[in-house]
Amino acid sequence: VLKLFVRRIERSGINVVGAHEIVPELVAAEGALTKAMPRKSDWRDIEAAHxxxxxIGALDIGQAAVAIGGRAIALEGVEGTDGLLDRTRQLRDHGRLAGRTRGVLVKCAKPGQELRADLPSIGPQTVEAAHAAGLAGIAIEAGRSLVLEGPTVVARANALGLFVIGLPAAEPMHGD
Structure with missing residues (x-):
């Protein structure tokens, strides 16, 4: 839908520019953004959530997933990332994840996504919600995701002991 919308706007003579082109400093870098680093078990969670x-991105459902213990336990839908993390917190609070610790949120662009209109993003609220959900960290797709209020995200994640890392992008940065 967003691709069609962008194409229609461009046909009317308006050049559509993505946030990553206007404020490139918000684009997530590859590698560790925080002091904390993923453990070996976290990498299994990162792979499963990714x-x-x-x-779900290929089905145009969402951009994020949470994995704990090497398997995906929650997927983003219409409720967005905040809702996904709140649901994960509730599952943990109600004992549905008993004995399971840590876990990871992965957020990435949908395959073929129109990046000029809807880049995945994280911000301070994402860090707070991931911590409240009992997660060990957040992994985002480098070069294809935004980190809003980057210094605040890094400082808060460091204070809470969470890792934030940029994963190598699966696709180059361009809109289709």
């Missing part, structure tokens, strides 16, 4: 996020 696979799940790409799968």
């Amino acid at each position: 696979t799940a996020a790409k799968a």
Whole structure:
């Protein structure tokens, strides 16, 4: 839908520019953004959540997933990332994730996504919600995601002991 909307705007003579082109300093870098680093078990969670996020993205459902213990336990839908993290917190609070610690949020662009109109993003609220959900960290797609209020995100994640990392992008940065 966003691709069609952007194309229609461009046909009327308006050049559509993505946020990543206007404020490139918001684009997530590859590698560790925080002091904390993923453990070996976190990398299994990152892989599981990344696979799940790409799968739901291909179906145009969402951009994020949470994995704990090497398997995806929650997927983003219409409620967005805040709702996904709140649901994860509730699952933990109600004992549905008993004995399971840590876990990771992965957020990435949908395959073929129109990046000029809807880049995945995280901000301070994402860090707070991930911490409240009992997660160990956040992984985002480098070069294809935004980190809003970057210094605040890094400082707060460091204070809470969460890692934030930029994963290598699966696709180059351009709108289709």
